[in-house]
Amino acid sequence: MLKMSVAGSEVKALAAENRRLSQELCAALAVIDSQRSALTELQTQNTTLSERVRELESQLKINSQNSSKPPSSDGPEVGRTGHRSRGQRTKRLRGGQPGHASTARTPIRPEDADRQEDVVPERCERCDAPLTGRDESPIGRPLYEIPPLTIDLTWYWLHRLRCASCGHETCGRAPDAVGKSLFGVRIHALLAVLVGRFRQSKRLAGELFEMIYGVPLPASTICDMEKRTSAALEAPVEEVRAHLARSDVVHADETSWRVAKNKAWLWLVATERVAFYWIDRSRGGKVIRGILGADFKGVVVVDRWSAYARYVRAFCWAHVLRDFIAMSERYYSEWHGVRLENDGRAVMRIWRAWRAGTLSRSEMVRAIEPIRDRMNTVLTWTRDGAPGAKARAIAGELHRHQACLWRFLTDELIPMTNNLGERLIRPSVIVRSLSQGNDTAEGAIFTARILTTVSTLRLQSRNPLDFLALAIACHAQGRPMPSLLPDHARAT
16 A cells, blocks of 8 residues: 555656646747747848848949939949049040041131121321321131110001901001010010020029010010910921821930929930920820820830830830949849940940941841840840849840840841930920929920920021021911921921
């Protein structure tokens, strides 16, 4: 009995110990689970913070060579192989470089002068003795000068006469009048050029006008002039849009804008001879389809913005090169980005040699073909294995749209870059910085139309002031409107 009692006590003690150990094990497992959850949370936070650090580092590395930022925003530290950073001296002499196009003034001839005068000295400048006679070969000395600027004010008495046949009363019309405005067509044209071409605010344009002519011109009056000018330009600008919708190759771009303090976009579509601007609240594809039409058959030279995806596109290699640089500098894929950049620059050098006439078209294509094959291979490697997610995404898109990347090889009318679009949209960026956009939708329409007019006329070396005066007069008098299209396009 004693032995059985001892055995029972040991069993109870072991059971109690087992319960205690089980409780300790459960507590330990709970701690382990808690620590595992904390570790998982910390790992998630670490991943999030690491991605954030990489994103911030990427933003710190943004410059004009690896993004769409303008060169003026670069700091002095910016510089890459083949690019001169600020402060770095160059061996080139200042001034025009050998082979550059001459910008010298056209020689002036005596017969070009409005009048000719003889300047004969009357006394010797040394001893003050009287001088006589004439110089048989005088020295020609042209001199440009502005005559005293005045504004012409005419008071018209408009007579009303009744027709003896039908009884209708006809009133005389003042020449060059624009509706009921006190200001004529050339003043309307001048103010439109000051605002639309020379980027002056209404206040400064009115101040300049009063300074020169002595006539006050309030901002409200200039707004009324803008409305009349905008109405006069409606038909010529629409003719430009319709012409672009029939073109074989166009350049397109867009930049941010503001209308009534809300986000908007200024769109550009252009060729070498005409340019069309439009301001819209949307940056989607419906806007470009409204400009070119859904059935546009030509090629659009653009960056990779998806709004143009329904059209046949040719990618701008200047943008593509910036993406390659971004791969190595910002997207943690240096091995891939450097190789793509070097090959891309080689392609552009060969293309420029063809443009300069040192290579034939067939020689250019043969020289680019092996580089093209190599780049396609590296794009595949980048898409499938680059460390940076953005680098993989860019490579995947370029690989999917290789035809857009190499379209310039199959059609010599297609340029390799969208430099034309970039150049034509840059002035509007300056306008946006100075004006902060438009306060009204009507103002946005005027801005788009005046930019279309002055840019198109500049591309054709035509005088904007003369065209605007004629267009405003024709619209006011109900006469046929002048055309912004070049002569050969008007004939068709």
